[in-house]
Amino acid sequence: MFTIVVTEKGGSQQRLDFDEAVATIGRVQGNQVMLPRGNVSKRHAKLELKEGAFFLSDLGSTNGTYVNGRRIAEPTRVYLGDKVYIGEFILGFEGHDGLEKESAAPAAATPESVAPAPVAPAPARKKPAPAPKPRAPAGPPKKAGPPKSKSPRKAREEAPTELPDLDGFDADGDTEARRSTVSSIPPDMEEMIRPAAPRPTAPKRPARARPQIELPDSDVGVAIELMLDELARQIKRIDRGNLPSQVEPGTAGRARIALRSLMEDLASGGKLPPDLEPGELFAKAFRAAVDLGPLASWLDDGDVHEIRIVRHDAIYLRRGGDWIEAPVGYPSAETLSEALRCLEAGIPGRDEDGLPGLARFRLEDGPLVLAALSPVASSGPSAVIHKDLAPRLDVAGAPVGSMAEDARSSLEDAIGARARIAVVGPSLPVRLSVLSDVVRLVPLDDVVVGVEDHPLLGLAGARRVGLAAHGLREGSSRAPVIGRLVSRAADMEPDWIAVAGTGWVDLPDVVACSAGRRGMIVDLPVGVRGGLDGALASAMAVTGVDVGPTGAASLLKSAFDVVVVAARTRVGKPAVRQIAATGLGVNGEWAPKAVYDGGAKG
Numbered sequence: 354m355f356t357i358v359v360t361e362k363g364g365s366q367q368r369l370d371f372d373e374a375v376a377t378i379g380r381v382q383g384n385q386v387m388l389p390r391g392n393v394s395k396r397h398a399k400l401e402l403k404e405g406a407f408f409l410s411d412l413g414s415t416n417g418t419y420v421n422g423r424r425i426a427e428p429t430r431v432y433l434g435d436k437v438y439i440g441e442f443i444l445g446f447e448g449h450d451g452l453e454k455e456s457a458a459p460a461a462a463t464p465e466s467v468a469p470a471p472v473a474p475a476p477a478r479k480k481p482a483p484a485p486k487p488r489a490p491a492g493p494p495k496k497a498g499p500p501k502s503k504s505p506r507k508a509r510e511e512a513p514t515e516l517p518d519l520d521g522f523d524a525d526g527d528t529e530a531r532r533s534t535v536s537s538i539p540p541d542m543e544e545m546i547r548p549a550a551p552r553p554t555a556p557k558r559p560a561r562a563r564p565q566i567e568l569p570d571s572d573v574g575v576a577i578e579l580m581l582d583e584l585a586r587q588i589k590r591i592d593r594g595n596l597p598s599q600v601e602p603g604t605a606g607r608a609r610i611a612l613r614s615l616m617e618d619l620a621s622g623g624k625l626p627p628d629l630e631p632g633e634l635f636a637k638a639f640r641a642a643v644d645l646g647p648l649a650s651w652l653d654d655g656d657v658h659e660i661r662i663v664r665h666d667a668i669y670l671r672r673g674g675d676w677i678e679a680p681v682g683y684p685s686a687e688t689l690s691e692a693l694r695c696l697e698a699g700i701p702g703r704d705e706d707g708l709p710g711l712a713r714f715r716l717e718d719g720p721l722v723l724a725a726l727s728p729v730a731s732s733g734p735s736a737v738i739h740k741d742l743a744p745r746l747d748v749a750g751a752p753v754g755s756m757a758e759d760a761r762s763s764l765e766d767a768i769g770a771r772a773r774i775a776v777v778g779p780s781l782p783v784r785l786s787v788l789s790d791v792v793r794l795v796p797l798d799d800v801v802v803g804v805e806d807h808p809l810l811g812l813a814g815a816r817r818v819g820l821a822a823h824g825l826r827e828g829s830s831r832a833p834v835i836g837r838l839v840s841r842a843a844d845m846e847p848d849w850i851a852v853a854g855t856g857w858v859d860l861p862d863v864v865a866c867s868a869g870r871r872g873m874i875v876d877l878p879v880g881v882r883g884g885l886d887g888a889l890a891s892a893m894a895v896t897g898v899d900v901g902p903t904g905a906a907s908l909l910k911s912a913f914d915v916v917v918v919a920a921r922t923r924v925g926k927p928a929v930r931q932i933a934a935t936g937l938g939v940n941g942e943w944a945p946k947a948v949y950d951g952g953a954k955g
Contacts, residue, residue: 359386362441889908
């Protein structure tokens with residue numbers, strides 16, 4: 354038996370046990386390991402036990418299979434501790450001798466599918482016939498293996514090819530027969546099957562020197578240079594002498610995966626400098642390695658708060674409260690599309706609702722990207738990049754920047770009472786930023802389960818659990834997946850549930866869950882112009898639930914204690930405009946009591 358440990362990036366982990374010698378990996382049912390994401394091929398890869406060792410093969414997938422950050426083109430042996438990257442998933446292996454390093458386990462011959470051709474004049478090696486199973490424990494078995502003319506030394510050299518018959522695995526799964534064969538080997542035959550001594554040349558797998566680099570405490574430039582040296586060593590298409598390199602999206606994804614692995618190694622070894630914010634360091638290193646065209650300089654420019662790409666030669670930048678036309682653009686729609694695809698390569702959950710080309714994702718240093726590419730974008734690629742969002746929730750100790758002190762004090766009181774808080778506003782980026790800041794006020798000792806349509810909040814920590822609905826839309830971009838996840842999150846009985854990216858179709862389930870428990874922080878996709886009760890009634894009507902403004906006001910009263918209105922300041926930054934306690938007036942009309950009214954000034 355062996356175990357495959359599957360971890361979704363930023364998500365949950367599962368362990369799958371197998372008795373078979375072959376396990377296929379792919380997106381659809383029929384694979385032993387099913388990874389239901391759009392960037393995983395239907396039949397993506399295969400793990401196979403051959404002659405006592407495990408080999409991973411890519412089955413001609415679109416996005417490739419990576420072992421420890423390197424894309425494989427032929428069957429590659431995997432070991433304990435190796436990381437296999439397939440789409441948004443990381444796979445690890447355990448539970449069998451064939452997964453151990455050659456220095457700790459019997460040496461296994463390379464299977465014929467990956468072994469190089471013998472060099473003349475040595476004759477081609479032939480696979481020896483398997484030793485017959487003894488019929489009775491008494492008496493030595495017949496020596497039907499190597500020919501008598503071969504020396505004991507020659508027999509020992511070829512003995513490892515018989516190890517699959519002794520490891521308890523075969524193509525038919527007859528493990529019990531294998532165990533009986535092993536247990537009945539007489540002592541005088543042990544020398545013939547003993548593994549050969551390790552070969553003088555060390556295997557390539559252990560030669561991982563990534564954690565050996567030492568980053569400076571505060572010099573970002575030197576730190577990035579050291580990371581680029583390591584990245585160029587791992588990926589040959591990253592030209593260290595001519596950075597940033599122009600690469601295709603597949604190589605950009607490999608670069609992101611390799612950098613992420615490097616950051617994990619540095620963090621686990623305690624070598625990540627505390628004075629450098631990991632997301633910013635990662636993003637700067639990626640943009641220094643992969644050529645994104647003018648996008649890279651705009652993302653690095655702290656005075657640029659928003660980027661609006663209408664087409665390749667019509668791009669606008671918001672500096673402060675003013676919009677200006679970018680002085681440069683892209684030569685063609687194709688070069689712009691390539692830059693945007695490189696920007697998103699390797700980021701989990703980037704396809705929105707399973708629609709290819711419609712992407713929503715967050716970069717490592719925080720900006721939210723909404724992009725439309727082929728085949729969705731019929732008029733050419735376009736995108737909007739919001740940079741003034743609250744830090745991701747996986748950034749420990751990040752400040753709460755979207756609210757004044759009075760607003761923060763009011764929300765801290767609401768958090769202390771485990772209130773039900775609704776964040777409203779017409780713009781998702783603004784709501785997401787304010788909701789992130791509200792969640793950041795929750796004590797670290799409280800258990801928080803985050804429910805999202807895409808993994809944008811970056812929930813991480815010992816008491817933080819993230820659930821994301823991307824890729825689970827069951828063929829419909831309007832399937833109420835978030836509503837279903839919210840009910841499952843409630844079954845986990847956490848202290849808090851944070852819901853981001855709610856769609857209109859999710860409103861009935863989300864509101865019903867909030868009405869039945871305490872400790873909710875919910876993103877509601879409704880504005881306040883013309884009245885929140887009327888906006889909620891209209892949104893509910895889209896789902897077939899006709900409650901009218903009076904019924905919507907009652908729902909708000911029963912489901913939420915506090916409403917936070919998110920808006921932009923005059924310079925375009927997200928902020929808390931108002932905070933109100935819910936309430937009903939005469940005739941059941943919506944009558945909130947203002948707790949904070951700071952406007953959206955500044």
